[in-house]
Amino acid sequence: MTQPMNFSRRGFLVSGTALAALGAFSGSAFSQSEKVFRLGALNSITGIGGPYGPYMLEAIKIAVAEVNDAGGAAGRKFQLFAEDDQTKPEAAVLAVKKLIEINKVEAVVGIWPSSVGLATMPITNEANLITMNTCGAPEMLTENKKGLAWMFQASNAIFGSAFAEVARQRGFKRPAVMAFNNSTFVGQANHFKESWEAKGGKVSAFVIYEPNQSSYRTELSRVLATKPDVISLSAYRPDATIILKEWCQSGQDCKFIMPGWTANEDLVKALGKEATEGIISISNVAASQSPAYKRFAAAFKKVANREPDIFAAQSYDMVITLALAIEATGASADVLAINGKIPSITSGNGQAVTSFTEGRDALRNGKPVNYNGASSRLDFGKHGETVPDFGVFDIQDGNLVLKETIPGHTPA
């Protein structure tokens, strides 16, 4: 028998390699006779993104079907190739290389975590591909050197400042910060701290925690020991569930400000009304009254049996935006020309449209259009970022109640 230590090390190596080799294989083969647009979907199906990624892929499929049923964009039908990035940059790099080199995609949509967005951007930039994501790390804007990346979710620089603004308006004096250790949430936490301290205040505790733990009690105690009156909690749903459970059990009184993609009805379902009462939830104002959202939500409910979340709505918008840009440039246009059209079909004084067919018909009549999506009005800033309005919601008796709307603005 060999040395046990050697053996275990080997075991880990083997399991690591086996894991790395794992990837989902998908993609459909259909006739190549008509001109197609090869679209890659890179979603976080497994891993920490599991609560969101599968629905984003559903949303992309709904949008692809909508465009294809209408005869395609400028006559080009979308051919979808889907990959799972496991919410891990290493797996994402392999997946995106496969999409580019084997599937020869022309755009990659549905990237969810900033870690994946930042890891894949050099590769997609090198290959001159359009990418559309929901990444919120502030670095996404500076890394978007070729202007090929489009952020459908507001930057966390804006989110963090909005959190601080709300905390101040609500009269809190001793905020503490707790954040999941990734580029998105550390960015959010840093901007909260910066904008709180810029107006002369102090953050009582600043704790970045490691994900995938079965308890966050030690981290939480460290924050609660400083007796904050509010905690800016930048977390995803699984870790937020554990932290709030442990907070509730601790019996200490304090409020929470959280991003809306975590603090929502699903969180209430997981924790019950008592532990979630009074949480302040901040998110892009979902364009819940817009015709685009209503139509998408109806289609989404048929397949997923639930309301779409903000990321699903953003994923739907990615495909429709891309389709309208292709329509506007024409069937023979290359990727760079299509990319150049994205700002002009989403903002400006063109006719406001809320669906692909509506936009296509206007474009065919030679009119400029402005697509207002299911997730927001979709006006892109100069770095490819959306600047939506923020809604401030309170969770009251298990329901999200809109308290006020803060107009979005780009950070200085």
Place this chain on the structure above:
Amino acid sequence: MDWLSVANAAINGIVIGMLLALPALAITLVFGIARFPNAATGDYMTLGAYTTVASQAFLGGSVVTSVFGAMSVTALVSLFFYFWVFRALAERSQVARLIASIGVAFAVRSTITFFAGQDQHVVDVPLVRAWNFGGIRLLPTDLYILTTALTALVIVFCIMHLTPTGRRMRAIADNAELAAASGIRSKRVMIFLWSLTGAFCGLGGALLGIKAVVVPELGWELLMPMFAGVILGGIGSPVGAVLGIVTFSIAQEVASLFAGPPYKIVFAFVILLCVLLLRPQGMFGRPMAAR
């Protein structure tokens, strides 16, 4: 750093460590008797957690019956994979069986996510406030978890040391050929081993599900700390596995007070490193090369 936070962190470490001691013991028993590191251990835990959720959702009933249900289901699944996979590979190399167990892990997890989806689930237990003893916080839930884990561990150690089955298990772990030559039928021991490890993983997963949230990666993510704990205690030593994983967990929690949470796992591994430098066989392991 005041002693209260250190005490609270240590308590937290003990609870997590005792909870993980159940699957860690399963790893070390399989390693000692079936002679390979079972990478499916984590996903057996996941199965236990999901079974608890499912039995609560579909059958109703109390948490206790759900946990017993989870233990039985996981034990059956563990037996099933023994008969289907590990028995057939019994004569193959350790690496072959390790890879097979990774395959089993994926099979278990994918089957779960096929039915339950990727979204998180929670075991429905009422939230209760912690007892506060002059700053030292104790959670009633944690106390139940601790008691359950301790009871289970005591039972298994009694079985190991006081019953004929336990003696046979130890004999096979000591020297499989000699045990066979003395007329010990290994098949019966194996069936017992796999049901026991399955039940233990199921229990560990169910308790973890009660404490945290139930996600598909619940058990898989814990494989690394569990293996580290087992190595720290000495591979193949049941007492070592329990003390190893508890030490590892306490080290993690206490270190996070001093070094900041992102570095806590690093500190736990530093302790592992120091122990292995002084005692390469682990805290309770016997030097295997000497045999």
